[in-house]
Amino acid sequence: MAYCSHYIENTSETEDLVWIEMYKSDRVADISLTQWLALTPADIVAQTLNIPLEIAEKLQKEKQVLIA
Template identity: 40%
Template sequence: MWFLEMFRSNLFEEVSLNQWMALTPKEIVESNIHVGPQVMDSLRKEKWPVVKYPGFSYSPKNDE
């Protein structure tokens, strides 16, 4: 797994869309982005910084 973070500022604020939507009332999220209960039930209220997606793999390209 690779992560790259670069900033030109001394200020850093992390915002998790997953956590933000989980802490917002369900009715507001559902009515604005038109998702069902399956999506809403999968959101996490606690921070979850790294999530592995089971259907994706990444192999770096080797240009030799």
């Protein structure tokens, strides 16, 4: 099974971003990186990402859904 991740950013100040994603599969899993990190012990996340422990502890454990 292949995994890929995406980071999408609208760099236009005047146009909306339109994103269409197509998969050649009958199954797609949407995984939140923030949620995954938040459910990992904070000390491990902080050490691995070289960030303050306080930042790792503040990551939200509930998946954030974006609806435009």
